[in-house]
Amino acid sequence: MTRPVRGRSALVASLRCTMQRSGIALLFAALAGCGGGDNGTSASAPNSATLSDTIDTIVHAEMQQSGIPAIAVGLAKDGLPVYVKTYGLADVESGEAAVTGTIFELASLTKQFTAALVLQLQEFGRLHVDDKAATYLPQYGLAPSITIRMLLNHTSGLADYLSFPAFQNWYVAGVPEETVLMAIGQAALDSPPGTAWAYSNSNYFVLGAIIEQVTGQSYAVNLQQRIFTPLGLTSAHYDLPPAPPAALGYSLRSGSVAAVRLANRSALFAAGALSADVNDVLNWDHSLFSGAVLSAGSFEEMTTPAAIGVGDGSYYGFGLLLDTFRGRRRTSHTGDIDGFLAYNQVFLDNGFSLVVLMNGDWVDQQALGDHIYDAVCGSPTFTALC
Numbered sequence: 001m002t003r004p005v006r007g008r009s010a011l012v013a014s015l016r017c018t019m020q021r022s023g024i025a026l027l028f029a030a031l032a033g034c035g036g037g038d039n040g041t042s043a044s045a046p047n048s049a050t051l052s053d054t055i056d057t058i059v060h061a062e063m064q065q066s067g068i069p070a071i072a073v074g075l076a077k078d079g080l081p082v083y084v085k086t087y088g089l090a091d092v093e094s095g096e097a098a099v100t101g102t103i104f105e106l107a108s109l110t111k112q113f114t115a116a117l118v119l120q121l122q123e124f125g126r127l128h129v130d131d132k133a134a135t136y137l138p139q140y141g142l143a144p145s146i147t148i149r150m151l152l153n154h155t156s157g158l159a160d161y162l163s164f165p166a167f168q169n170w171y172v173a174g175v176p177e178e179t180v181l182m183a184i185g186q187a188a189l190d191s192p193p194g195t196a197w198a199y200s201n202s203n204y205f206v207l208g209a210i211i212e213q214v215t216g217q218s219y220a221v222n223l224q225q226r227i228f229t230p231l232g233l234t235s236a237h238y239d240l241p242p243a244p245p246a247a248l249g250y251s252l253r254s255g256s257v258a259a260v261r262l263a264n265r266s267a268l269f270a271a272g273a274l275s276a277d278v279n280d281v282l283n284w285d286h287s288l289f290s291g292a293v294l295s296a297g298s299f300e301e302m303t304t305p306a307a308i309g310v311g312d313g314s315y316y317g318f319g320l321l322l323d324t325f326r327g328r329r330r331t332s333h334t335g336d337i338d339g340f341l342a343y344n345q346v347f348l349d350n351g352f353s354l355v356v357l358m359n360g361d362w363v364d365q366q367a368l369g370d371h372i373y374d375a376v377c378g379s380p381t382f383t384a385l386c
Contacts, residue, residue, distance in 0.1 A: 068359070069089045069359050075353070075355075081279070086099055090246075092257065106342050108334065108335045112333060114208060114271075119302060121214055127148065129149040130149055151204070152318040153197070155195070160198075160201050161202045164187070170267040171267045174264035180205055180269075184206065202271075203271075208271070209270075220239065223274075241275050247359040249340045252362050331348065332346070339361055340358060340360075340361060343355070356372070
């Protein structure tokens with residue numbers, strides 16, 4: 001499932017204790033030491049070996065402590081990789097190593113792709129973000145005051161369809177788009193539109209339907225024609241990717257690591273259905289921040305904080321969380337789905353990006369990403385890379 005990941009330290013600590021008692025941490029201590037069949041790349045700069053040692057130490061420690069099967073880490077600046085490496089196993093049972101081309105589920109990182117498609121349509125004059133959502137989807141009973149902007153920044157008040165009783169069946173068996181939209185439109189609002197911020201996957205499900213209504217093409221075709229193909233994102237998938245190169249996802253079941261069944265794409269849709277490898281996420285970051293996806297005006301709108309804050313000092317733009325970290329303005333987003341975690345942060349001053357992808361779902365991926373950032377960008381040795 002796609003959901004925001006905040007305040008999970010107690011859960012993570014509990015799971016780690018469970019794993020230590022069961023001996024799973026010992027099993028994965030050996031796995032953490034093997035960095036996939038492809039050892040990755042780092043910038044050909046002084047001390048690059050030390051950079052590798054620094055990140056290796058952090059990732060190996062996380063894998064030994066938590067037992068996550070595989071982690072991919074990517075850092076880039078000005079569109080050039082600073083460091084890209086994968087660690088561990090894409091498939092625990094077969095022993096298949098994760099490599100830099102291994103595909104991971106991106107979950108809610110999908111939302112920034114959806115937001116970009118909406119802003120492209122605004123540039124083409126096909127819609128405006130202050131239009132009423134019901135203008136495009138009148139048949140589903142959406143509150144008439146909900147605007148596309150409210151959907152983009154999570155202030156619509158729509159209840160999150162992931163909380164609906166039927167969602168678990170949709171997740172496994174799939175669901176017609178109209179069924180979900182009708183359920184969203186008929187559910188009671190969590191708050192009056194435009195009065196409060198609350199993360200809801202329903203917002204981006206509705207946005208995907210608006211994209212389809214405006215263009216007369218499926219969301220998947222829009223992604224392929226407007227983003228994947230023009231940007232050369234060859235590993236990016238809306239449909240389930242083939243395995244291999246896709247990693248299997250894992251969860252903890254009664255203290256043991258178990259492979260999970262991936263969600264039906266129709267249940268996740270424009271809120272969380274995408275997958276890609278670490279290099280393509282870095283490529284996406286650079287393309288978005290360099291103007292290859294949106295005009296400067298549209299990108300500024302995408303990264304403008306909503307008037308209503310998240311409540312922890314951060315704000316939401318369009319598909320992106322906005323805050324200041326170590327004195328630098330950044331965009332970020334977590335992805336969280338059964339079996340996978342993702343984290344993507346990009347700094348607005350120079351486009352430096354950091355991506356972390358995992359095929360386990362029981363740790364705090366943002367904490368790991370921020371730890372890597374501090375170790376690299378807080379060190380005088382590597383400051384120029386950041």
